[in-house]
Amino acid sequence: MDVIFVVEQLLNGLGQGLMLFLLAAGLTLVFGIMDTMNLAHGSLYMAGAYIAARAHQVGGNFVGAVLLAMAATALVAFIVELLVVRRLYRRDHLAQVIATFGLILIADDAVKAIWGPSPILAPTPAALAGPVQLLVELPYPAYRLVLLGVGLLVAVGLYLLVNHTRVGMLVRAGASNRAMAEFMGVRVDRVFSFVFALGAALAALAGALMGPISAVQIGMGEAILIPALVVIVIGGIGSVRGAFVAALLVGLVDTAGRAFLPPVLRAVLPPALAADLGPALAGIAVYALMAAVLIFKPAGLFPARA
């Protein structure tokens, strides 16, 4: 295990963490402001991946395809919010879980009807297909670098939006005390519609960017939803800053677990046991992290509500 390998894995972990952040940012705001658990957030990620992959194949323009995916997904989310999610704000979490689980079932069948049951190919844009020589001995895929760049850019943009604009102030007011914000004259439901669509666009962005390096298939939303929920719970529900820190933490722990645990175990345990135990521990690492955080900080690392 040399330094180059470690740096490469850390970069991978960072990239994965930033993509998780794109998903978790929308989820945590929806959860924080309206106290609404939206399981269907993963379906928006899936929608973004499918739309971008098909648009890229047909149109040949990657940036255009990603923007189209974001816009289309935000539009779908806006309609879904109007028809279903808006009616769930005042209900308990269980009702929200059941109804949004229903949305997942509908979304999966809709994707199957439109694009077929088998996974589709999301091409890597030709200009970014090769590696970039980061250091003399460290070639790194250009596409993954773009991922890192976009992720950081969005994180900074979101930070500015939430902390230094009027809209952001309303969002924060809604997240920390919705009733008080309403008494002060904030139209929290409008703020929420905006946040919901924004969250959907970010989820679609994550899906569109992850498409070329993961499988674009039905069920990808359900698979990514759980890590995203883990992130917002670790970070503290409603806190964008918490989601950012937790997303990087989860990305790094997950990648480090997969990359470094197996060799370490092979060095100290019999090979057969190490081969079984390595992947198990790597898969468990993230959940163990969350359980540990919840035991010591039951409201997450950065509780949004005092």
Add this chain to the structure above:
Amino acid sequence: MASHSTPSRAARVLPWALLLALASFPLIAPGFGLGYYVGFVRHALIVMIAATSLNFILGYGGMAALGQAGFIGVGAYTVVALVDAGFTSAWGAWAAAVAVAAAVAAAIGAVSLRTRGVYFLMITLAFSQMLHHLAVSLRIWGGDDGYGLHAPLELGIGLGGAQGRGLYWAVLGIAALLFAFLNRLAVSRFGYALRGIRDNETRMAALGYPVYRIKLAAFVGAGAMAGLAGALLACHHKFVSPSLMHWTESATLLVIVVIGGLGRRWGAPLGAALWLTLTEILKLHTDYWHWPLGLLLILIVFLAPEGMAALFEGRRRSA
């Protein structure tokens, strides 16, 4: 407060009539060419056991757990481990599954019950995901590919191997006994204390009830019951794989309990029967069988928030 009016004669006779009908079903069904549905009903009964376990902690105890599939998996893999080691008694394997699932539930519950609400939901989910990952990487029992149970376990007492009708009657007996037991438990001192905690935890603690221990006892009992359902499921499918423990399985159980009716006696059986029958019918007619179910869930949340059982039991406040 729930009013305990004397049940009408119909309400007293109905469970026995239902039990008789279910018990005679495997004898009658083949005559009508419905032999296939014996397996279907057997599966539904097992799902009902799992759903009843969740209804107990969620409906009566107010604990929204999203990890019940983890305990189902623990029970199923206990059977796999015993079969792999050459064990042949079905009852022994099922008892072992109950014990192992209870032990795992005790460990998970002891940690999880320190959190509340959504955090409880998430931490139970996290633990069941850990169990899922563990099952995927245990290659001695097939890992991701699963493990086939080729020779059925022995039921004894004149029922032969744990398959076909013998397994059906064993499952029916277990389901009926557990159902009756939990209904008794719900109106016992323990059951009332549990409901008291659901409605006002602080007050129950002030009254001197050991809140944490009562919740933990209920959680462990439900985990053991789910483990039993998993062990029966292993014998039913003759196959066990980590997909049993996927989080969508836990979510499906939640769905079944909620559409049936939370904290209602007939909630879990009604929910399981409705959900599985609809799934079966829709699968028969179309490849796109998810979306009608999704639509149904949304409609139930908006139009029948207290579940199907509420429609039958009248509009009294949930017990």
